Amino acid sequence: xxxxxxxxxxxxxxxxxxxxxxxxxxxxxxxxxxxxxxxxxxxxxxxxxxxxxxxxxxxxxxxxxxxxxxxxxxxxxxxxxxxxxxxxxxxxxxxxxxxxxxxxxxxxxxxxxxxxxxxxxxxxxxxxxxxxxxxxxxxxxxxxxxxxxxxxxxxxxxxxxxxxxxxxxxxxxxxxxxxxxxxxxxxxxxxxxxxxxxxxxxxxxxxxxxxxxxxxxxxxxxxxxxxxxxxxxxxxxxxxxxxxxxxxxxxxxxxxxxxxxxxxxxxxxxxxxxxxxxxxxxxxxxxxxxxxxxxxxxxxxxxxxxxxxxxxxxxxxxxxxxxxxxxxxxxxxxxxxxxxxxxxxxxxxxxxxx
Numbered sequence: 176x177x178x179x180x181x182x183x184x185x186x187x188x189x190x191x192x193x194x195x196x197x198x199x200x201x202x203x204x205x206x207x208x209x210x211x212x213x214x215x216x217x218x219x220x221x222x223x224x225x226x227x228x229x230x231x232x233x234x235x236x237x238x239x240x241x242x243x244x245x246x247x248x249x250x251x252x253x254x255x256x257x258x259x260x261x262x263x264x265x266x267x268x269x270x271x272x273x274x275x276x277x278x279x280x281x282x283x284x285x286x287x288x289x290x291x292x293x294x295x296x297x298x299x300x301x302x303x304x305x306x307x308x309x310x311x312x313x314x315x316x317x318x319x320x321x322x323x324x325x326x327x328x329x330x331x332x333x334x335x336x337x338x339x340x341x342x343x344x345x346x347x348x349x350x351x352x353x354x355x356x357x358x359x360x361x362x363x364x365x366x367x368x369x370x371x372x373x374x375x376x377x378x379x380x381x382x383x384x385x386x387x388x389x390x391x392x393x394x395x396x397x398x399x400x401x402x403x404x405x406x407x408x409x410x411x412x413x414x415x416x417x418x419x420x421x422x423x424x425x426x427x428x429x430x431x432x433x434x435x436x437x438x439x440x441x442x443x444x445x446x447x448x449x450x451x452x453x454x455x456x457x458x459x460x461x462x463x464x465x466x467x468x469x470x471x472x473x474x475x476x477x478x479x480x481x482x483x484x485x486x487x488x489x490x491x492x493x494x495x496x497x498x499x500x501x502x503x504x505x506x507x508x509x510x511x512x513x514x515x516x517x518x519x520x521x522x523x524x525x526x527x528x529x
Contacts, residue, residue, distance in 0.1 A: 176201050177491060179248075180217040182209040183226045187476055188250075195480040200487065214238040222487055227251040227467070228439065233261040240265045246490050250483045251470075253406060254500055255379040263502030268525075270486040270498045274329055276475035281333035283469035284374055284404045287428025291400055291463055292317065318342035323370025325363075325386070326377030326405065327353055334374055346370060350382070367394040372402065379406035389414040398425035404469040407433040412452045419459055426461040430469045439466040495524020 177200055181192070184204035196202060203220065207213045209229040217223050223244055225231060231247070236258060239247065249257070249271040262269050290296055293314040301308065322338040324331050327349040335345045335358060347358040348366045367373070373395065377383055387401070388411040401424050403410055412433045418424040432439070432453055456462050470479075486498050 177221040177487075178203060178219060179222045179224055179487070180220040180244075181205065181224045182207060182213065182216075182229060187471070191476040191480040192484070195477065195484055199484060209235065211235050211238060214242070217242055217244060220244060222246045222248055222490075224248045224250055224483060227253050227256065229256060231257045233258050236261045236265055236267055240267055246270065246487065248483050248486055250479050253378065255406065255408070257500075259500065259502040268490060268496070269500050270483075270490070270496055271500055272479050272482040272486075273498055275470060275478040275482065276472055277329035277333045279472040279475040280330045280404050280469040281337060281376075283430060283465070284334055284376075284402050284428070285337050287402050287404070287430065287463055287465070288317075288372060288374070288400060291426040291428050291461065296463060297460070317372075320344070320371040321346060321369055323348070323366040323373040324358075325349075325366065325373065325375050327356060327358060327360075328376065330404075331376030332356060332358075334376060338372075343372075349377070363391075364394055367391060368396065370399060371396065372400045374402040375405045375409050377405055377409065379408045384408055385411045385414075387411065387415065389417070392418045392423060395423065397423055400424070400426045400428070402428045404430040407431040412456070416452060416455055419456075419462060424461075426463075427456070428463045429456065430465045431467055432456075432464065493523075496526075497524070499526055501526035 179200050179202045181202050181204045184206055189204055192202060205216050209225040211234045223239060246268045252271060252273055254271055257269060294312040298312055318341060321344045323346045324335050325348050327347050338345050346361050346366045346369060348363050352360045386409050392414055419427060434450055457464050489496055
């Protein structure tokens with residue numbers, strides 16, 4: 176029986192994976208994130224399972240390979256935290272979970288928007304103190320407003336559908352537009368200028384890093400509500416904070432943060448030395464920060480466990496790896512990042528290593 180070193184394990188991970196695993200693998204759960212210091216925990220294992228906040232750099236990959244580990248199973252969709260050049264060079268196979276529940280993330284994005292708009296977080300806090308005043312809780316109708324959606328993959332399209340269901344006009348921007356989606360695609364600047372709400376649903380790549388910055392924010396409507404449930408690195412946090420302070424942004428709902436890896440998923444309430452920008456964002460009355468929990472539904476957790484273990488089954492059984500990501504796939508000219516279907520360098524359903 177193969178052994179899996181499972182890093183950054185939370186109680187909900189154990190529950191979902193144990194239920195799906197049903198004795199297929201021996202899973203060694205560790206609460207610590209995968210890092211260079213944590214590598215000895217993987218001794219004697221055949222595979223490693225990591226999450227979105229692990230920093231999987233060259234040193235970590237070298238340490239895994241030296242321990243005889245040939246596959247890294249990411250139990251998430253994002254993979255910007257993995258050094259794929261090193262993985263390709265050293266022969267480490269990397270698989271992921273490309274889609275676990277687009278509904279979970281899209282619904283969380285809408286929950287952030289509705290909570291901000293109708294001040295539900297403030298109202299709930301007031302009534303706990305038996306304060307039933309309505310002063311300062313005025314919102315606006317979402318019906319008739321324009322939502323700008325940046326990124327129209329599965330999650331982005333579900334969010335568009337929710338917006339349309341509320342009677343909103345939807346403007347979409349994507350580097351690779353889906354002509355069959357029925358969406359109204361516009362250029363990036365047009366979306367910024369015409370949207371009352373802007374929501375990010377795109378991957379973090381070199382091209383999208385800090386796509387929201389001082390310059391792009393200056394092109395937005397005054398009072399626009401901003402939502403990010405994708406990746407923190409898409410946003411220049413200092414620029415966002417400045418725009419919230421001067422009133423350019425009417426509010427922000429953030430499930431991700433640029434420097435979240437040291438803070439999210441853990442209880443830091445007793446720590447006095449905190450991240451300055453994050454502390455300022457959390458303290459603002461028109462900002463809601465959740466700790467990268469948009470994925471957290473029973474359905475999504477089950478799908479993550481099923482796909483992750485299916486990925487491992489395929490690897491150990493010599494089957495095609497439909498969810499493999501490799502350096503050569505990403506490097507294919509003109510291919511959407513991670514779209515292995517367009518990679519011309521696959522052998523028996525697997526990316527060829529050096």
